């Protein structure tokens with residue numbers, strides 16, 4: 202008989218891999234005693250609004266993390282994503298920023314983020330820092346861990362973030378009656394600058 206809210210060990214994550222847990226790509230060296238380290242994709246989004254409005258799409262700019270890294274600035278929210286696509290069939294996945302980065306004042310999904318049983322996709326990461334801090338693409342940024350769930354779960358299939366493969370800004374506006382069609386506009390300053398030359 203399993204206890205409530207049991208946390209899967211690293212060994213159990215490996216046993217369930219490709220059965221009820223998918224982590225793609227998977228690297229055995231990133232298994233921890235009771236979690237697995239996920240890595241940072243090379244793109245970030247930063248909102249370009251003076252005030253973020255929960256009820257409408259907000260414009261954003263896309264940044265590429267160069268090989269030499271990028272310095273994050275305090276006072277801005279950076280959205281990133283994991284390189285890895287994950288899926289679970291019968292456990293609730295959670296992600297949590299690594300303590301090694303918390304110790305640099307870089308907060309990733311503060312408080313940890315609870316995923317849904319049945320979520321398939323890459324994870325959108327919410328990051329902000331206390332002091333300017335340099336980060337690099339492909340660094341091991343957060344941990345995913347798995348909780349066993351008591352009782353039946355509904356289907357997350359139609360969830361609004363299901364099958365994310367890009368960084369996904371907030372879709373809260375859909376709940377608040379905001380229009381989809383005026384677009385969560387992506388601002389391509391670099392392209393505009395090129396065109397005006």
Ligand SMILES: O=c1ccn([C@H]2C[C@H](O)[C@@H](COP(=O)(O)OP(=O)(O)OP(=O)(O)O)O2)c(=O)[nH]1
Pocket residue numbers: 310314315316317318320323324325326327357360361362363
């Ligand atoms: O920081 C996070 C938290 C969650 N997720 C994924 C996994 C989760 O299963 C899904 C939905 O997350 P959550 O349930 O927290 O979002 P919501 O705002 O309640 O949306 P929904 O109504 O679709 O559940 O998004 C992320 O990518 N990043």
